[in-house]
Structures are given as C-alpha cells and as structure tokens.
Amino acid sequence: MNAFRKNIPDKTFAKLNNNGDFTRLAVSPGIINKHYSPAQFQTIAKVVGETGAIKYSASYSIILSIPTVDVTDATKELQDAGLYVAKQGSSVAMKACDFCDGDKMEAAPITEQLYHSLEGLTVPTRLRLNVNGCASACYNAVYDDIGLVYQKDSFDVYLGAVPMGPNAQAGTLFAKRVGVEHIEDFLKQIIELYKEHARPNEPFYKFYRRTNSEDYWEMLKSKTIKTGV
Ligand code: SF4
Known part of the structure; x- marks a missing residue:
C-alpha cells in the first residue's frame, strides 16, 4: 500500500457534494472515553453505507459524511449505539x-x-x-x-x-x-x-x-x- 502520493481519498466531502447533498457528523465514544467497540464500528459502517465516507479528525472524533436526507435516522442509530454525536455550529x-x-x-x-x-x-x-x-x-x-x-x-x-x-x-x-x-x-x-x-x-x-x-x-x-x- 502506498501511504503517500498515490493514496488520495476519492470520497472527500467536497467530491461527495459535487454529486449529492451530504452532511458531516462528528462522532466519538464519549467526551472522556476514546475507545470504540466493534459493534459501534459496525453501526458507523452501516449508517455510512456505500455512498458516504469516514475520516478521522484532529479533535478526538471521527467525521462521517452522510447523505443529508438520512441524517436524522443516522444520528439516532449512532446515539442508540452509545456514540456521542457532537452538536455543530457556533456553540x-x-x-x-x-x-x-x-x-x-x-x-x-x-x-x-x-x-x-x-x-x-x-x-x-x-x-x-x-x-x-x-x-x-x-x-x-x-x-x-x-x-x-x-x-x-x-x-x-x-x-x-x-x-x-x-x-x-x-x-x-x-x-x-x-x-x-x-x-x-x-x-x-x-x-x-x-x-x-x-x-x-x-x-x-x-x-x-x-x-x-x-x-x-x-x-x-x-x-x-x-x-x-
Ligand atoms: S492529561 Fe493525560 S496524563 Fe493527565 S489525566 Fe489526562 S490523559 Fe492522563
């Protein structure tokens, strides 16, 4: 695997939004806990599906790109799996x-x-x-x-x-x-x-x-x- 120049993501947020309407969710196991369970990773994979994207961030969370129409259901499913979905915006x-x-x-x-x-x-x-x-x-x-x-x-x-x-x-x-x-x-x-x-x-x-x-x-x-x- 090439860890450098040839390893460029094909599902960036910008690229996804060229072909649809996606929203980002910042997800983590909690404010203190940094350990995900395998079941939580499975839930993340499920809500992202084939169309979305998963990226890790510098702020102790994973960023999910989800089709905007699915965000409400996806958020509930993530929360039901015990994940913390950060509020966005000026707060x-x-x-x-x-x-x-x-x-x-x-x-x-x-x-x-x-x-x-x-x-x-x-x-x-x-x-x-x-x-x-x-x-x-x-x-x-x-x-x-x-x-x-x-x-x-x-x-x-x-x-x-x-x-x-x-x-x-x-x-x-x-x-x-x-x-x-x-x-x-x-x-x-x-x-x-x-x-x-x-x-x-x-x-x-x-x-x-x-x-x-x-x-x-x-x-x-x-x-x-x-x-x-
Ligand atoms: S700052 Fe680092 S060393 Fe100190 S309590 Fe937190 S995790 Fe532990």
Missing part, C-alpha cells in the same frame, strides 16, 4: 482527555458538570473548551480556545491559543488554581464577555488578543482572587 464544544483511560478520574465529575451547563451555549463562533485531568496536559488543552488543566481541586485556565496556521501558539495562563467550586461560574463569565464584546464571527483567540488589556479581564481575575480561589 461551545467540550473536549477532554481520557483521564488515563479512566484510571485518573478525579476531574471527571466536574468535567461532566461543565458539559451539562456549557456545551451548546451559543457564541459568536465555535468555542472549544478542553479539560485535561492533570498537569501533563497530554491532550493539549493549552492549544484550544479555553484550556483547563486540573491540579488538586482546581484548574489553571489558559486563554488565547491560536490553534492552527503559521502563527499557531499555545494559550497563555490567565488564571491559576481556580477552585472546582468556582470554575463553572468563572467560565460562564468568560463566555459572557466573549458574547458581549466580540465582533461578529470573531474567533475567540482574536477576540482575546484584541481585548486582553481591557479592564473587564482584570476585574474577572481580581474577582477570582477576592473569592479566595
């Missing part, structure tokens, strides 16, 4: 490490709580929030819009990463040791600032880099300190 999208395949679950309950309260909130452009369960941060939280790195009952919060392109850069440490009891409210305030002050369709990193000397960021930080976090 908060949660990611997380696999907590060492479930061996280091200290931050899992708060991650689930954050998922229920933040995932899907409408924002100017898609906002990726990545939770990593220890200081190793091996799932690259600091390269997402909001990176949370867990350390003993608290999170270090990184903002402003440029996730790709020639100027790609990790985010910078915005707040250190925000207690788990405060993190949800803290993140909600960051999201509110983004909604309130961003230009139309402004990505989070551009917004943060343009505004990071504004008083409201300092106020947010000092409020954190005042609450004794």
Whole structure:
C-alpha cells in the first residue's frame, strides 16, 4: 500500500457534494472515553453505507459524511449505539482527555458538570473548551480556545491559543488554581464577555488578543482572587 502520493481519498466531502447533498457528523465514544467497540464500528459502517465516507479528525472524533436526507435516522442509530454525536455550529464544544483511560478520574465529575451547563451555549463562533485531568496536559488543552488543566481541586485556565496556521501558539495562563467550586461560574463569565464584546464571527483567540488589556479581564481575575480561589 502506498501511504503517500498515490493514496488520495476519492470520497472527500467536497467530491461527495459535487454529486449529492451530504452532511458531516462528528462522532466519538464519549467526551472522556476514546475507545470504540466493534459493534459501534459496525453501526458507523452501516449508517455510512456505500455512498458516504469516514475520516478521522484532529479533535478526538471521527467525521462521517452522510447523505443529508438520512441524517436524522443516522444520528439516532449512532446515539442508540452509545456514540456521542457532537452538536455543530457556533456553540461551545467540550473536549477532554481520557483521564488515563479512566484510571485518573478525579476531574471527571466536574468535567461532566461543565458539559451539562456549557456545551451548546451559543457564541459568536465555535468555542472549544478542553479539560485535561492533570498537569501533563497530554491532550493539549493549552492549544484550544479555553484550556483547563486540573491540579488538586482546581484548574489553571489558559486563554488565547491560536490553534492552527503559521502563527499557531499555545494559550497563555490567565488564571491559576481556580477552585472546582468556582470554575463553572468563572467560565460562564468568560463566555459572557466573549458574547458581549466580540465582533461578529470573531474567533475567540482574536477576540482575546484584541481585548486582553481591557479592564473587564482584570476585574474577572481580581474577582477570582477576592473569592479566595
Ligand atoms: S492529561 Fe493527565 S489525566 Fe489526562 S490523559 Fe493525560 S496524563 Fe492522563
């Protein structure tokens, strides 16, 4: 098999849409779990069928191209197989490490709580929030819009990463040791600032880099300190 030049996909999303109407679904075994079961792979193969396509992505999910007319049924079938189908569009999208395949679950309950309260909130452009369960941060939280790195009952919060392109850069440490009891409210305030002050369709990193000397960021930080976090 040729792993390079001769191995070009013939079912890219663009090629498929030249001959039909296809929709992409981002599918994964869960926010934390990264292990697919054989039965889940069989379901994926079934819903994609002969016409669609399967591709792996850089964001811990598999991208399925499905004929748009079949998307509702396909989504239900995937969910019935225990798969997580990510919401699309301009909303908060949660990611997380696999907590060492479930061996280091200290931050899992708060991650689930954050998922229920933040995932899907409408924002100017898609906002990726990545939770990593220890200081190793091996799932690259600091390269997402909001990176949370867990350390003993608290999170270090990184903002402003440029996730790709020639100027790609990790985010910078915005707040250190925000207690788990405060993190949800803290993140909600960051999201509110983004909604309130961003230009139309402004990505989070551009917004943060343009505004990071504004008083409201300092106020947010000092409020954190005042609450004794
Ligand atoms: S970030 Fe830490 S807890 Fe998460 S998978 Fe990597 S080593 Fe494990």
